[in-house]
Amino acid sequence: MRTSSQFTQLTSHLWVMQSALFATNSGVFLSGGEACLIDPGIAPETVGDIARFVADQGATPRAIVLTHAHWDHVMGPEHFPGVPVIAHNGYMRVLREHSADLYRQIDVWEAQAHICRMCPFMLPKPTYTFDTAMTLTLGDIRLRIFHAPGHAPDQCAVYHTESGTLWAADMLSDSEIPFAYSVNAYAETLAYLATLDIYALIPGHGAPTTDVAEIQRRLAADRAYLAELRARVTAAVAMGQTLAETIAACADMPLPCPCDDPTPHIWNVESAYAELGGPVEGAVGWEREWTR
Numbered sequence: 001m002r003t004s005s006q007f008t009q010l011t012s013h014l015w016v017m018q019s020a021l022f023a024t025n026s027g028v029f030l031s032g033g034e035a036c037l038i039d040p041g042i043a044p045e046t047v048g049d050i051a052r053f054v055a056d057q058g059a060t061p062r063a064i065v066l067t068h069a070h071w072d073h074v075m076g077p078e079h080f081p082g083v084p085v086i087a088h089n090g091y092m093r094v095l096r097e098h099s100a101d102l103y104r105q106i107d108v109w110e111a112q113a114h115i116c117r118m119c120p121f122m123l124p125k126p127t128y129t130f131d132t133a134m135t136l137t138l139g140d141i142r143l144r145i146f147h148a149p150g151h152a153p154d155q156c157a158v159y160h161t162e163s164g165t166l167w168a169a170d171m172l173s174d175s176e177i178p179f180a181y182s183v184n185a186y187a188e189t190l191a192y193l194a195t196l197d198i199y200a201l202i203p204g205h206g207a208p209t210t211d212v213a214e215i216q217r218r219l220a221a222d223r224a225y226l227a228e229l230r231a232r233v234t235a236a237v238a239m240g241q242t243l244a245e246t247i248a249a250c251a252d253m254p255l256p257c258p259c260d261d262p263t264p265h266i267w268n269v270e271s272a273y274a275e276l277g278g279p280v281e282g283a284v285g286w287e288r289e290w291t292r
């Protein structure tokens with residue numbers, strides 16, 4: 001690995017930059033003088049660093065991939081006018097249902113970060129969307145962008161076959177447990193990822209790694225956690241347990257990485273309870289998080 005200012009070269013075609021905020025990763029795939037940016041952000045100065053890095057490489061930004069419509073992943077495109085934006089076709093549905101929530105979350109963060117704007121932030125609209133997968137040709141390489149739901153219904157991941165590079169969006173972190181909007185979809189997505197040859201892994205938050213044993217450890221740990229979550233919640237629903245009883249029944253579950261805050265696990269239980277047929281009133285878990 002070589003490091004250039006804040007960027008780390010992870011593979012022959014991929015550079016990664018990590019923001020201090022949530023240890024969020026932004027990526028730049030480079031080939032043949034063309035750049036594909038993954039989730040550039042979050043702060044304006046960070047996006048400026050990304051733009052300068054691409055220019056310093058003598059490259060032209062050809063595409064921006066937004067892995068999903070969570071506020072901390074959508075701040076970049078306004079700094080790259082005219083550059084096509086790629087997202088899953090579920091992205092627009094999230095915007096239709098939650099744009100007010102997203103604007104509110106962004107307002108809160110920008111106020112905390114003392115960011116002053118000349119003109120208001122507008123949520124980016126994708127230029128291209130896809131259903132299952134699409135291929136992006138970038139210089140001499142081809143990137144496969146594919147639907148990877150579970151953390152979010154519109155989440156996509158990016159895979160470069162020749163180098164076994166997986167940009168995993170908000171999955172396979174070493175510092176966050178899975179945030180599972182849908183335990184079923186998340187488990188299915190991880191089962192698919194387990195069929196890929198992965199030699200370089202970049203989570204949306206946390207440490208990228210080229211250690212194959214570590215990549216397999218994260219995959220196995222997150223799959224085991226979701227399997228246990230699904231089994232315990234399924235059993236609780238079958239026994240007619242309430243949501244509170246189900247949360248208690250899942251309280252001693254082993255987590256796939258150290259986590260001081262019990263909240264994400266509790267929200268996982270709540271979301272799984274609703275998904276697996278438990279009776280709930282109104283939004284619970286990650287669905288309710290939109291309105292918090």
Ligand SMILES: [Zn+2]
Binds near residue numbers: 068070151152170
């Ligand atoms: Zn997310």
